[in-house]
Amino acid sequence: MIEIKKMFLEGAELDFLLEIVGRSVIMFILILVILRLSGKKGVRQLTLFEVAIILSLGSAAGDPMFQEELPIIYALVVLFSVILIYKLITWLSTKSTFINKILEGEAMVVVRHGMFDLKHEHDGDFSKMEFFSELRNQSVEHLGQVRMAVLEIDGSMSILFYPDAEIKYGLPLFPDDYQQITIHAAGAPIACMYCGQILENIPQEQSCPRCQRKKWALAIDTKRI
Incomplete structure (x- = not known):
């Protein structure tokens, strides 16, 4: 007791x-x-x-x-x-x-030209979901809106956006759109759910030519609000 x-x-x-x-x-x-x-x-x-x-x-x-x-x-x-x-x-x-x-370490490029930078994918501090959260906090709907995003040494995120006229298709970052699709469901440009690579159609081998992952989501090209 x-x-x-x-x-x-x-x-x-x-x-x-x-x-x-x-x-x-x-x-x-x-x-x-x-x-x-x-x-x-x-x-x-x-x-x-x-x-x-x-x-x-x-x-x-x-x-x-x-x-x-x-x-x-x-x-x-x-x-x-x-x-x-x-x-x-x-x-x-x-x-x-x-x-x-x-x-103090170095700043790390997270997004480059609308896709996740793969140089740091094996770093212990590389967490895609954390980057998703930080980008969403700055009202980024998809990676096609982002020209470059840098993770600063103090943990903040610095972002350079494309002007509206140059926004392209990108990987959606919000849960409702960040959903895996099947081959038959693809009817628009698709985005690799890991690196953000954009393709017009899912390749025959079903793997991303950039990162070799096999999960895809429908890409979107909405403008920034």
């Missing part, structure tokens, strides 16, 4: 509980100050390197909140040391393209 009182209250000291509240408030304020000193304004702007810095700050701030034997000055030294390291490495990355690439 689990003893709830023992789990939550045994050994607890009221005076130290009040001290924990004070320590938590102080550390929370210190974290806010340190983050302001880092110069970042939002989570969408954080790179992997900066996420590592945030985790380091959180670890340094967490222990003094509830460990009575750790004075807050220790955490303060760690916090300012971490932010100094961050500033130094950030400065070095502005001087060296190589260091910048290691710390």
